[in-house]
Amino acid sequence: MPGSVAVLKxxxxxxxxxxxEKQAYFHHIFWTFPPCIEAFQHCKPLVSVDGTHLYGKYGGTxxxxxxxxxxxxxxxxxxVLVEIISDRHxxxxxxxxxxxxxxxxPNAYMAFCIRHVMANFALSFKGKDARRFLVNAAYAKTEVEFD
Structure with missing residues (x-):
């Protein structure tokens, strides 16, 4: 697609x-498309990153x-396609x-993904009520809703 950005390392x-000098191996590739770049200018000031491990012949994340x-x-x-990555790296x-x-x-703040927090929480707390309270607190937009 014309105007796309791709960086291969x-x-x-x-x-x-x-x-x-005759051989090299894949390290990572980054890409984006013009509509994504244009739309980003009109987005809320919050960016999320998520990933999935690729299985099979080529692997990576x-x-x-x-x-x-x-x-x-x-x-x-x-x-971006990378060899391997962990959120604990x-x-x-x-x-x-x-x-x-x-x-x-004040340029950027780090937050945790409620889905991942919930999955870890569910390992220790089996009750559905406790999980519901956690999700409701995480999605609260005001202190009153949180309480």
Whole structure:
């Protein structure tokens, strides 16, 4: 698609401590499309990232960045395919906490995904009432609703 952005990163293959110039392996690819870029300008100032592990011949992790427009429609913003990633990876934490990275308040805030919090909560608390209270508190828009 004309105007699409794609960045492919390959890493050199090392054999016996030396770089083999004739071979490279996939490291990651990032891509987005013009309609996604245009729509992002009209979205709420909140970006979410989620991913799924790919299984089969090639593996890796597919990540997607999404935002919401004024009508709460979900807009895909960008995609990336990486070898492997974990939300507990120290590199992610370091990047978010870097003073010059732009990911600190007041420019950016970190939050937890209620679906993942709920899944972990359900491992310890089996009652449906407790799970319902957690979800209601998480989706509360005011302190009164939260209480």
């Amino acid at each position: 390959m890493s050199p293959v090392r054999l016996g401590g030396q770089i083999n 597919l990540l997607i960045t999404i935002a919401q427009d004024g009508n709460s429609n979900i807009i895909p913003v960008a995609f 120290n590199g992610i934490k370091a990047a978010l906490q870097a003073p010059d990275g732009g990911w600190l308040p």
